[in-house]
Amino acid sequence: MALTTEVSTQGGARQDLEGLRCSAVIVGGGQAGLSMSYCLTQRGVDHVLLERDRVAHDWADRRWDSFCLVTPNWQCQLPGFPYAGDDPDGFMIRDEVIRYLEHYAKSFGPPVVEGVTATRLRRDREGCYLVGTSRGELIADHVVLATGPYQVPRMPRLADRLPDELTQIHSSQYRSPDRLPPGEVLVVGTGQSGCQIAEDLHLAGRQVHLAVGSAPRVARFYRGRDVVAWLEDIGYYRKAVSEFADADTVRFRVNHYVTGRDGGRDIDLRAFARDGMRLYGRLNGVFDATLRFAPDLGRNLDNADAVSESIKDSIDSYIDAHHIDAAPEPRYTPVWRPEQEPTQLDLRDTGITSVVWSTGFGRDDRWIEVPVFDGRGYPTHDRGVTSSPGLYFLGLPWQHTWGSGRLSGVADDAAYLTERIVTGPAQRDHLFRWIAGTSTSTYPRDDEWVAPRTVA
Numbered sequence: 288m289a290l291t292t293e294v295s296t297q298g299g300a301r302q303d304l305e306g307l308r309c310s311a312v313i314v315g316g317g318q319a320g321l322s323m324s325y326c327l328t329q330r331g332v333d334h335v336l337l338e339r340d341r342v343a344h345d346w347a348d349r350r351w352d353s354f355c356l357v358t359p360n361w362q363c364q365l366p367g368f369p370y371a372g373d374d375p376d377g378f379m380i381r382d383e384v385i386r387y388l389e390h391y392a393k394s395f396g397p398p399v400v401e402g403v404t405a406t407r408l409r410r411d412r413e414g415c416y417l418v419g420t421s422r423g424e425l426i427a428d429h430v431v432l433a434t435g436p437y438q439v440p441r442m443p444r445l446a447d448r449l450p451d452e453l454t455q456i457h458s459s460q461y462r463s464p465d466r467l468p469p470g471e472v473l474v475v476g477t478g479q480s481g482c483q484i485a486e487d488l489h490l491a492g493r494q495v496h497l498a499v500g501s502a503p504r505v506a507r508f509y510r511g512r513d514v515v516a517w518l519e520d521i522g523y524y525r526k527a528v529s530e531f532a533d534a535d536t537v538r539f540r541v542n543h544y545v546t547g548r549d550g551g552r553d554i555d556l557r558a559f560a561r562d563g564m565r566l567y568g569r570l571n572g573v574f575d576a577t578l579r580f581a582p583d584l585g586r587n588l589d590n591a592d593a594v595s596e597s598i599k600d601s602i603d604s605y606i607d608a609h610h611i612d613a614a615p616e617p618r619y620t621p622v623w624r625p626e627q628e629p630t631q632l633d634l635r636d637t638g639i640t641s642v643v644w645s646t647g648f649g650r651d652d653r654w655i656e657v658p659v660f661d662g663r664g665y666p667t668h669d670r671g672v673t674s675s676p677g678l679y680f681l682g683l684p685w686q687h688t689w690g691s692g693r694l695s696g697v698a699d700d701a702a703y704l705t706e707r708i709v710t711g712p713a714q715r716d717h718l719f720r721w722i723a724g725t726s727t728s729t730y731p732r733d734d735e736w737v738a739p740r741t742v743a
C-alpha cells in the first residue's frame with residue numbers, strides 16, 4: 288500500500304527529506320504512529336510520519352494466516368476511528384485488521400512517507416532533534432518513537448545447539464502448517480503466539496510438542512459475557528501502571544493466553560494434551576540431540592488455571608457487589624494432568640522436523656543516540672515522556688495502562704503526548720517517576736536474554 292510516497296511541504300513535493308524541518312517527526316506507521324499523527328493533525332501540528340516498510344506492516348507481514356485478534360472488535364478504539372463494523376463482539380482476522388488500519392489512514396491522510404528507515408537520532412546544541420534516515424536528515428522540535436512493542440524476534444542461545452537438519456523459525460515468521468516441512472513440530476513458549484500457533488498446528492493434524500512456560504491464561508467467556516467485557520466494567524483497563532505496587536514487573540508480564548478464533552474460546556493446553564499434543568515444562572537445555580525440560584509442567588498448568596480462576600473470582604465479586612443478574616457458571620475442572628514430569632526428549636526418537644520459537648521479542652534502539660535508556664537498553668519514561676525534552680515513546684506495553692500497547696488504549700496515550708507537545712510544561716520541570724530503569728528495579732534477571740523480553 289502506498290499511501291503517500293512523497294511529503295508535501297510548502298505546496299511542493301519532495302523526494303528527498305534532507306534538511307526538511309517540521310515541528311514533529313513520528314517514527315513508525317503502525318497503529319501508534321497513525322494515532323499520533325491523527326492527534327497532531329487535529330491540533331494543526333505540522334509533522335512527518337516515517338515508516339520503513341508500509342503502513343500496518345507488522346500486522347500484514349508478521350502474523351500467521353489464521354491470525355485473528357484476541358481482543359474483541361469493540362476494543363479497537365483508535366482516535367477518531369472506533370470500530371464501526373457489525374460484529375463488535377467478534378475478533379477481526381488478520382486482513383480485516385490491516386484494512387481497518389488502512390481505512391484509518393485514508394480517513395485523515397497522514398503525512399506518511401513509506402519505505403524510509405530512521406537510522407540515527409541525535410539532539411543538537413539548540414535542543415532540536417536530527418533524525419537521520421535512509422533519505423536524508425530531518426530536523427524536528429519533537430520526535431515520537433512509535434516503533435512497536437515487539438521489534439526484534441528473540442530466540443534463546445540454546446537454539447544454536449539444535450541439530451542442523453531441523454527447520455527453526457520464530458513465531459513472527461510462522462504462516463501456516465503447510466509452510467513447515469512434513470513431520471512433528473516443537474513449539475517453544477506458551478505466550479499468546481505460542482499457544483495459538485500450537486493450536487493451529489494441532490487443528491491441522493500435526494503432532495505438536497509444546498514446551499510450556501509460566502504464561503497465565505484467561506477464560507474467554509464467563510457468566511454469559513466475554514471476560515474482556517467484565518474487566519472493562521470492573522475498570523481494569525483504566526488502571527494506570529503506576530497504581531500497581533509491582534509496576535515494574537507488571538510492564539514485562541507475559542500476556543494471558545486465550546483466542547478469538549472461530550468466535551472466541553479458551554485455550555486449554557490440558558485439552559490439547561488429552562487429544563494427543565505432547566506437553567513438557569520449560570525448555571532449559573540441549574545436549575546433543577536431547578532436549579532438557581524443567582520439571583515444572585504440572586506447576587505451570589496449575590498456575591495458568593489458578594490465574595484464570597482468580598479472574599473469575601473478581602468477576603463474581605463484581606457481580607455480587609452490583610447485584611447483576613448473571614447466571615452462575617460451574618468452575619473449570621482440569622481435563623488432564625501429567626502422570627509424570629517429562630524432563631527430556633531425544634529428538635532421534637521423534638519425528639520432529641521443525642521448531643517454532645515463540646519466545647518473545649526484544650527492542651533495538653541502538654540508532655537512538657539520546658540518553659533515555661536504562662541499563663538494559665529499555666526506554667526510561669513517564670507515560671511516554673522521556674527526560675529529553677521533546678522526545679517521546681508511544682505504544683510501549685503498559686506505557687500507561689493495559690491498552691497502551693494495544694488497539695484499545697493507544698488513543699489516550701497519543702492524546703496525552705499531543706497535549707504535552709502543544710501545551711505541556713517544560714519537561715525539565717517535570718517530576719519523573721521512573722518505573723523501569725531505577726537502581727531498585729525489580730525487573731527479573733534472565734541471563735539468557737541480552738535485552739528486555741516481551742512475549743506476545
Ligand SMILES: Cc1cc2nc3c(=O)[nH]c(=O)nc-3n(C[C@H](O)[C@H](O)[C@H](O)COP(=O)(O)OP(=O)(O)OC[C@H]3O[C@@H](n4cnc5c(N)ncnc54)[C@H](O)[C@@H]3O)c2cc1C
Nearest residue numbers: 315317318319339345356357358405434435682693694743
Ligand atoms: C502476535 C500478536 C498478536 C497481537 N494481538 C493483539 C490483539 O488481539 N489486540 C490488540 O489490541 N493488540 C494485539 N497485539 C499488540 C499490538 O496491537 C501490536 O503489536 C501492534 O502491532 C502494535 O502497534 P504499534 O503501532 O505500536 O507497533 P507496530 O505495529 O509494530 O508498528 C511499528 C512500525 O514502526 C516501523 N519502524 C520500526 N522502526 C523503524 C525505523 N527505525 N524507521 C522507520 N520505521 C520503523 C515498523 O516497520 C512498524 O511498521 C498483538 C501483537 C502480536 C505480536
